[in-house]
Amino acid sequence: MAKVLVVDDEPNIVLSLEFLMEQAGFEVVTAEDGEQAMARVNDSQPDLLLLDISLPGMSGFDVLERLRGDAATAHLAIIMLTAHGRDVEREKGMALGADDYITKPFSTQSLVQKVKALLAGKQP
Amino acid sequence: MTRGGLPKRQRLVGLWLLLSGISLFGGAVFAAWLDTQLAPAGWARAALWIGSFSGGATIFVAGLILERMLFTPLRHLQAQLVCLVGNPDAHDEQLPEGWLKGLGPDLRRVSENWRADRSRLATAHAEGARSAARIRQELETLLQVLETPLLLCDHHRRVMLFNQAAEDFFIDNTGLGLGKRLEALLPVSSLPQALSQLPRDGSPRELLVPCDNRWLKVILRRVPGSDGETLLTFSDATASWSNEMGVRAELAQILTPIRQHTASLTSAADALIQLRDQNDPSTSLLRQRFERVIQEEGATLGEHVAKIGQLLDDMQHQGERLTPMWSNDFWQALDERLDPERRLITPVGMPAWFKGDAPALIALFNSLVKHLSNYLPDSGFEGEMCLGNKRVYLDLIWRGKAIPEHELAEWRQQPLTSLPLNPSVADVLRQHASDIWSLADENGIYARLRLPLPAMERVGAPREIAPPRPEFHDFGIADLPPPSEALASRSLRSLEVVAFDTETTGLELRRGDTVISLGACRLVNARLLASETFDQKVDPQRPIPPASTAIHGIVDADVAGAPLLDVVLTRFRDYVGEAVLLAHNAAFDLLAISHQGIAFDIPVIDTLLISRALDEALVGHDLDSLAQRYGLTFPPDTRHTALGDARVTAKLWLALLPRLEARGIDTLEQLLALQANALDRQDASVL
Numbered sequence: 001m002a003k004v005l006v007v008d009d010e011p012n013i014v015l016s017l018e019f020l021m022e023q024a025g026f027e028v029v030t031a032e033d034g035e036q037a038m039a040r041v042n043d044s045q046p047d048l049l050l051l052d053i054s055l056p057g058m059s060g061f062d063v064l065e066r067l068r069g070d071a072a073t074a075h076l077a078i079i080m081l082t083a084h085g086r087d088v089e090r091e092k093g094m095a096l097g098a099d100d101y102i103t104k105p106f107s108t109q110s111l112v113q114k115v116k117a118l119l120a121g122k123q124p
Numbered sequence: 125m126t127r128g129g130l131p132k133r134q135r136l137v138g139l140w141l142l143l144s145g146i147s148l149f150g151g152a153v154f155a156a157w158l159d160t161q162l163a164p165a166g167w168a169r170a171a172l173w174i175g176s177f178s179g180g181a182t183i184f185v186a187g188l189i190l191e192r193m194l195f196t197p198l199r200h201l202q203a204q205l206v207c208l209v210g211n212p213d214a215h216d217e218q219l220p221e222g223w224l225k226g227l228g229p230d231l232r233r234v235s236e237n238w239r240a241d242r243s244r245l246a247t248a249h250a251e252g253a254r255s256a257a258r259i260r261q262e263l264e265t266l267l268q269v270l271e272t273p274l275l276l277c278d279h280h281r282r283v284m285l286f287n288q289a290a291e292d293f294f295i296d297n298t299g300l301g302l303g304k305r306l307e308a309l310l311p312v313s314s315l316p317q318a319l320s321q322l323p324r325d326g327s328p329r330e331l332l333v334p335c336d337n338r339w340l341k342v343i344l345r346r347v348p349g350s351d352g353e354t355l356l357t358f359s360d361a362t363a364s365w366s367n368e369m370g371v372r373a374e375l376a377q378i379l380t381p382i383r384q385h386t387a388s389l390t391s392a393a394d395a396l397i398q399l400r401d402q403n404d405p406s407t408s409l410l411r412q413r414f415e416r417v418i419q420e421e422g423a424t425l426g427e428h429v430a431k432i433g434q435l436l437d438d439m440q441h442q443g444e445r446l447t448p449m450w451s452n453d454f455w456q457a458l459d460e461r462l463d464p465e466r467r468l469i470t471p472v473g474m475p476a477w478f479k480g481d482a483p484a485l486i487a488l489f490n491s492l493v494k495h496l497s498n499y500l501p502d503s504g505f506e507g508e509m510c511l512g513n514k515r516v517y518l519d520l521i522w523r524g525k526a527i528p529e530h531e532l533a534e535w536r537q538q539p540l541t542s543l544p545l546n547p548s549v550a551d552v553l554r555q556h557a558s559d560i561w562s563l564a565d566e567n568g569i570y571a572r573l574r575l576p577l578p579a580m581e582r583v584g585a586p587r588e589i590a591p592p593r594p595e596f597h598d599f600g601i602a603d604l605p606p607p608s609e610a611l612a613s614r615s616l617r618s619l620e621v622v623a624f625d626t627e628t629t630g631l632e633l634r635r636g637d638t639v640i641s642l643g644a645c646r647l648v649n650a651r652l653l654a655s656e657t658f659d660q661k662v663d664p665q666r667p668i669p670p671a672s673t674a675i676h677g678i679v680d681a682d683v684a685g686a687p688l689l690d691v692v693l694t695r696f697r698d699y700v701g702e703a704v705l706l707a708h709n710a711a712f713d714l715l716a717i718s719h720q721g722i723a724f725d726i727p728v729i730d731t732l733l734i735s736r737a738l739d740e741a742l743v744g745h746d747l748d749s750l751a752q753r754y755g756l757t758f759p760p761d762t763r764h765t766a767l768g769d770a771r772v773t774a775k776l777w778l779a780l781l782p783r784l785e786a787r788g789i790d791t792l793e794q795l796l797a798l799q800a801n802a803l804d805r806q807d808a809s810v811l
Contacts, residue, residue, distance in 0.1 A: 058530065059529065059530075059533055061529045061533075061561075062528075062530045062533065064529075065528060065529040086433065086557060086559075087437060087514075087557075088515075088557060088558050088559050088576050089559060091576065092559050092561045095561055095563060096529070096561060096563075103433075105422070105425065105426035105429060105430075106426070107423060107426070
């Protein structure tokens with residue numbers, strides 16, 4: 001079973017995302033800030049990250065950059081989540097190496113589809 | 125008018141030779157007849173023959189003496205008077221010869237007195253006007269440095285004054301020029317009406333008019349106490365207009381559906397909670413319907429919120445503080461700010477236009493570069509504009525590593541103390557709906573810091589800024605007759621005249637020779653405007669023969685890439701506007717610019733014909749001879765260029781004006797009649 005790490009400091013959305021991902025048949029781990037996310041990546045080896053950009057302390061872009069900079073996690077599937085929907089942030093996320101980018105509010109159905117497609121592509 | 129003056133030299137010489145010939149021949153016949161009748165001998169015979177020839181010989185000798193001593197000096201006197209009247213300040217020290225020698229002191233006296241009087245008048249005028257000139261100069265300086273584009277027009281809506289800011293503001297518009305009608309600049313029907321209804325007390329009226337893809341806010345004021353003159357100031361209202369009419373209106377509209385969908389969402393959620401409390405199995409269908417409502421309304425709300433985000437992004441891009449900038453100008457300004465001594469930035473790649481708040485961006489980069497000192501080499505770095513779809517990217521490139529995101533995140537919080545209100549880097553980025561990030565280039569050697577900015581649709585480098593105009597006002601324009609009145613009755617001095625000249629591939633215009641250069645200059649109120657010139661090479665689409673290159677010095681390479689004749693003529697027609705054309709030997713130049721579709725059906729003044737009409741007795745009416753006769757000076761190497769010859773023609777026209785006026789030729793109608801008369805009388809072979 002594929003493992004998804006949900007990183008978001010907003011408990012309401014974490015609750016829903018956790019439920020939806022479990023319903024879609026994934027194992028779910030959560031983290032509420034950048035440091036915790038780095039720790040979880042190390043100890044629970046997720047297959048995919050749902051990573052919010054605005055996190056307290058270390059930002060989502062920072063987490064993304066560090067993961068991409070480390071050979072062990074350079075190819076980890078990462079979907080950025082953000083409440084800022086500006087084009088330039090999407091572009092920055094993609095430039096720094098995100099696999100996809102989802103603006104809040106989002107359709108849960110398309111999120112699940114994107115996660116599945118990405119995992120299928122990463123683990124042929 | 126010259127009829128009754130001195131007859132032509134050829135005619136006089138002919139008459140004299142004829143008279144002498146007839147007398148000599150008659151004398152010879154008479155002598156021969158007497159000889160046979162009287163058959164004298166010796167001295168008597170010699171006396172008879174000498175007596176018979178004496179009449180013819182006397183006429184011959186008298187003619188010779190008269191031509192030497194009277195007619196030639198008279199002709200020279202005429203030329204001296206021509207020069208004196210046409211150009212009183214030219215010093216022509218030739219004095220009358222022959223029997224007119226006695227007039228020398230008088231003529232010298234007249235010319236000296238006239239010059240002295242003129243110079244006294246000029247000095248008096250200059251002294252009297254000195255303080256006025258000083259005030260005027262100060263006002264001119266003030267107007268020219270004023271950043272508000274402004275222009276002044278008379279009650280016929282002709283432009284009398286405009287400042288440098290107005291020239292910059294209408295940089296690509298050919299409709300701006302002294303004496304030109306306001307309609308040429310702003311062809312909107314509401315403008316004349318607004319002008320006619322302006323209050324007399326000088327209180328302002330606003331007008332929003334479209335102009336070249338822009339909305340201009342025009343503030344109009346009738347100048348109090350003037351003869352219906354109006355002051356217009358301009359500002360670009362495109363940004364605020366499109367904000368108000370575009371994004372802001374859409375934002376206001378989108379609020380209503382959001383209210384509706386939010387209401388549906390909350391009421392459906394409330395209903396669902398109540399149904400749960402009832403816990404009645406029969407309501408399961410109803411529960412499903414409420415759930416669907418929540419799902420649908422949630423999704424719709426999401427779409428609307430995304431739309432709002434997009435609109436806010438657009439609004440930021442249209443922000444009034446974001447102005448078009450040429451990247452090379454930006455790099456230069458930034459470089460001057462960073463380290464004027466060392467010049468750290470080397471611009472690379474293709475320059476491009478973008479939109480930004482230049483002072484804020486320069487302060488931002490100034491701050492960034494200081495923070496980046498650990499990454500940037502001392503020797504400097506490169507600045508590149510990269511083109512994207514809707515954006516351009518300002519990239520700073522250096523040899524080394526990329527900057528980690530957490531460092532950039534810190535710098536983003538730095539306040540920019542040089543800017544008002546001390547915004548942070550993040551604030552300025554938000555103002556531009558932008559962000560910064562740093563990446564290593566794929567080659568692994570270079571790294572760059574990237575700042576995306578809204579792109580501009582404009583292409584091509586900005587036009588080089590011309591030196592300040594020597595002429596930007598002429599209040600005499602207000603005294604010109606109204607443009608609707610027939611040109612014919614206009615005084616010659618009040619005419620707006622465009623002097624022009626062409627250089628061609630050869631003289632056979634009817635057999636394929638064509639224009640390679642067109643030059644023109646403008647005269648308003650009998651004043652040659654130094655900067656109002658037209659100077660354009662034309663691609664003749666055929667090789668230039670060496671024989672004509674020898675005259676004008678233009679070779680094929682000079683005209684390669686120049687616009688074609690119809691393009692140049694269209695622009696020239698715009699340049700001419702409502703002016704009258706002026707040329708030397710206009711028939712040739714008019715034939716050269718006759719081209720299908722572009723009509724020059726306006727009066728044409730020909731200095732060649734005028735000169736002939738005025739001085740029929742004199743020979744040499746080509747431009748060089750006339751320039752010499754009138755003592756006209758021009759810079760070396762400007763003759764035989766289209767613009768140079770157009771200027772000489774214009775000066776010649778100014779020298780002919782007082783002579784025409786002295787003969788009572790004051791209006792265009794009279795001048796055209798004189799010209800037509802000269803053309804009729806002219807032997808075609810002389811042309």
